[in-house]
Amino acid sequence: MRQYEIFEVKIQGEEPKGSQVEIGVKGLFSHNGKEQVVRGFYAGDNTYIVRFYPEEAGSYTYRIEDADGVICKDTQVECCPAAENRHGMVRPYETHFRYADGTWYYPFGTTVYAFSHQEDERVQETFETLANAPFNKIRMCVFPKHYDYNQNEPPCYAFEKTDGKWDVHKPCMPFWERLESHIRKLDEMGIQCDLILFHPYDNWGFSKLSRADALVYLDYVTRRLGAFPNVWWSLANEYDLTDYEMEDWECFAQFLHDHDGWGHLLSNHQIVRPWDFSNPNTTHICHQTSELNFLSEQITKFQKPLMVDECCYEGNIPWDWGNISGFELVHRFWTVCMQGGYCTHGETYLNEEEVLWWSKGGKLVGESPARIGFLREILESLPGPLTFSGKEVTKESFEQMKKTIPEEMRQEPFVKLMLKLPWEEARGMANAGRELAGNCGDDVYMKYYGRHRKSSGTFVLPRENRYDVEVIDVWEMTRTKVLEQVNGEVQVPLPGKEGIAILARKR
Template sequence: MPYGPQSVLGDVLRNPQAASVVRTYMPGLENEPMISTLLRGRLELVTAMVQPLRVDPVARDAFYAGLATVADTAVEEPLVEPETVPLADYESADVAVGSARLVQRTSVRQWRHFEVELHGPAHGNPFTEVELHAEFSQGERTLTAHGFYDGEGVYRIRFMPDQEGEWAFRTSSNARSLDGITGGFACDPAGPDDHGPVRVHERFHFHHADGTRILPLGTTAYDWTNQGEDLEKQTLQTLADSPFNKIRMGVFPKSFVYSTGEPPSFPFEGSPETGWDFQRPNPAYFRHLEERIEQLGDLGIEADLILFHPYDRWGFSDMGPVADDRYLRYVVARLAAHANVWWSLANEYDCMFSKDAAHWPRSAAVIRERDPHDHLMSVHNWVELYDNSADWVTHSSIQRGPEDTRTWREQWDKPVALDEMGYEGDIDWGWGNLTAQEMVRRCWDGVVRGGYVTHGECYLADDDILWWAKGGVLKGESTSRLEFLRTILEQTPSDAAGIDPLPGEFDFPVGGVEGRYHLTYFGAAQPGVRSFALRPGTRYRAEIIDTWNMTVTEVPGSHEGEFTLTLPGRPYIAVRLLAVAGHNG
C-alpha cells in the first residue's frame, strides 16, 4: 500500500526511498522549529504547516504523487519504556531507619510553603529508585505531600498549610534513611497578601481559598523563563507595572517562529547532540523555574503553567507515556506548594500528535494524586475544543474569539477563560497582527459575556524579542486600556462573584449583576442613541464609558424601566447602569 496523506511523517522517513521524496519537496525539514511534533503528525497535517507545500498546492499534489510510487513498508513499533518500581532494598539493612539529616523551619505563614529537607543517599538513580512522601496532620486531618530528589543527596518535601496552628509530619520511603522521620511546625497567620490557591467560585468565577475574590486578567509570555537573567528581570519589572494578575507560561522551552534560540539550560540531563535521559531531571532548571514562580507570587500574579506543548525540536513533546507521567510527578512535587500555580495540561492539545486521547485524563489523574492542594486544571485547544465537561477540568481554557462565551458557560457549567483570542502586533501571521483596538474590543466583549480574558502581544523588533514568546517590554497600546478594564472590573459590586451575562437585546452583549449593575458593550459599532428596557422598580444612574479613551462620563438624572440614552456615536463605547441606593424594587 503506498504512502499518502494519512501516513505518519516519522514512519515515512524510515523508508529511504520515501524519505528521498520528502527531502525533495520539503528541503530543510530537519530544521523546522517543531520537528519533534511534526514527526508524529499525519502528512496531511504536516503539509498544511510546512513551507513550501503549505502555500503551493501544485507542489503538494506532486509530493503525494511521488510518494504514491513508494510501497509502504512495515514499521517496527518503538520500544515502550517500562515503569520503574522503587525497590524495598534500595538501602541495605545496616542503614539505620530515619537516619537522614533533617533540616526544617519551625514556623511558616499560612499559604506559604513549608519544606522538609533531608540529606540522604545518592547512589543509583534517586530520581526513579526512591519513593518519598510525608503525611502532614493537624488533629484528625491528614494530607499527603510527595517528595522529590533535588540532586547531591538532597531530598525535599513541600507542603502548603491551609490552617493556622500546629502541624506534625512523618515521612515514608523505601530508602531506610529517609523513612519514619518526624517533626512539626507552627502555621502562623497569613500575611496581608497571602490568600491561598485560586478556586472556582459560584460555578463561573474564581476566588482564593481564603474567600478573597480574584478577577483574572491574563497575559502570555510562553518562554520568558528561558531567556537569561537580564531579560527575565526586565519581564518581571514589566509585569510589576502592568495590570495583569495571571500569565500563561511553559515549563518546557519553546521552539517556534521568533523563538528559535537555545535555552540557557534544559529540563533533563543530556544535550541536543547526545540526547536526553528522561529518567534524570535537571534540578537546576527546575530551581530556576520555581524561583520565577515565587517572584510572580510576590507580585500577586498567578502562574498558569503549561505542562506540555507541541513547539519542540528537542523531543520533550514525545517522551512516551511513562516518562510523561514521571515528569508530571516530579513537577507537581516541586511546585504544588506554591499558592499561585495553575495546571494547564497543554497549549494546543490537539496539535500534540504524539499524545492519544487517553493521555489527558491519565495526566490529570497523576496530578490529582500528587497535588494535595487541589490547584486549578485546564487543557487548551488549537482547533478542536476539548470536552471541558470532564470532571477533572476545573475551567475551560479556550483559543477562540469571545462570541460564544455564554454558550460555553452553559454547556460546561464552568468558568470560561478566553486564553487566546489573538495577539496585538504586526507579524505576518494573522493571529499575531491585531490592532490594539481589536485586542481591547475582544477583551471587553469576553468580559461582558461572563468570561475571563488573556492578552498577548507580537510586535516585531530589531532585537527579535516578542512579548508573546520571550517577555521583555510591552510595546503596544492595549495594555493601558486593559488596566482601565481591570479598574472597571474591580468596581463590580464587591459582594458579587463577578460579571454574569444578563438578558438584553440580540445585537450587543450585556453583563453584570441582575438588578444592580449592568454593562452593555457596543464594540466596533457606533450608535448615537440606545434604548434600554429594564424591569420597573429600580432606578439607575447611567455612565458612558469610552473604553479606548479611558473615560467615564455620568449621564445626568436617574432612569427606570424603559428609557433612551444619547451616546457619542463612535466605536468602543460601553454603558454602565448602577442601581441607586434605596431605589431597589
C-alpha cells in the same frame, strides 16, 4: 509555617540509586484530625525536600518518611494566619474564580511562552515590565519553544541526558531551581502562573516523550511545584497539534488531579478542536478562538469558568494571529468579559532583536495593556463577577420557543421565517437581539456595544431601585456619568463611536 505560603522541609541523604523522581520520601501533615500525604522530591546535591501548602492556620503535626521508615519524627508546628496580601489558591467558584479566602479573582492574563527560557537579564526585564502591567496571570511553558523569532537555546533543559537521550528520571536541577524561582517571584507579585506542560513547537524532543516518560515528568512536576499556590496546569498549548492521543491527555489530567496535592486549576488549550471541558479533572474552559460572540453558551453548557487563552495578539508580524490592533484586542477583552468569561493578552511587535513579548517577554510597547488595566479596574470595582444577561437563544431554547409562540404571532413575517428554518440557519437571526450584557445581581448592569456605533443605548433597570448610569469609552478610558437616579426603561445617549460600554450602578 504561614497559611497560604509554602512550608518546606529539607532533608539531607544520599543521592537516589535509581530514578531521581520516583523516590519514597514523603511528608505526613496532620491538622484538625485530617492527614495529608505529601510526596517529596529530590532536589540534587543529596537534598530531599517536602513542600507543604497550609490552607488553614492552626496547629500542624508532620513527620517525614521514606520507604525504609521515619526520617524525621512527629514535629509540631504552628501555622500563623495568612499575611494580609495573601489570599490562597485560586479555585473555580460557580462559573468564576475565587481565592481560597473568598476574595474574587478575575484573571487578566498575558502570554510569555518562553519566559523561563531566556537569559536572566531578559527574565529580569520581563519581571520589571510585569510589575507595571495590569496582568495577574501569565501563560508560560515548562519546555522551551522553537518557532519563528524563537531560535535561541534555553539556558538549561528540564532533564539530563543518559546515552544521549533525555532521561526523565534525572531532572536537571538548575532548570527546576530557575523555573521555580520564577514561579515564586510571580507569586510574590500576585501573578498566577498558568504553566503549560506540553506543546508542539519543539526542537529537542520534549513533545515526543512516551506516555510513561511524560508521567514521570508530571510526577516530578507535581512533587516539586504542587505546593505553589499560584500554579495552574495548562496541559498543553495546542494539545491537538502534538502526537498525544485523547487518552494520553485524559491520563495526564487524571494523574495531575490525583498527585498535585491541592487540586490546582487545570485545563487544556487547542489549535482547532476544543478540549472536552466536561472532563471531570478539568476545572475551567480554555479556548483559542477569535469567534467570541457566543462564548456564554459554553459557560452555560459546562458550568465552569471560561478563559479565552488566545484570541490573537496585538502586533505587526506577518502571521495573522499576531497583528491585530490594540483596539481590536481590547474589544475582544470586553466582548469576553461581558459574557462572564475572561481573556488573555499577548503582544507580537517585531523589533530588531526579535524579542517579542508573546514568547520572550522583555518590554511591552502596545496600546492594549493600559486599556486592559482600565477594564480590570472597572470589573474589580464591582461587588462581584459579571453574569451574562444578554438574551441568548440556543438550539434548545429555540426549539422550546417555537412551541410556545401564540397562534396569532405565527403569521408575523420574522416569526414565520424562524418557524420554518432549521436551527443552523435561524441562529444568527434568532440572536439578532443578543447583546453583550452582564450584571451583578441588581447592583450593577453593564452592556458593551463593541464595534456598533449606536447613538443611544438602553437599559431596563429594576423599578424598585435607583441607578446612576455611566458611559464608558473603552479606548479613551473615560467614564462619564450621563444619568442619575433612574430606573425602568432608560435611554442612554451615546457618542456613536466604536468601543462604548454603559454601566448602571445602584445608588
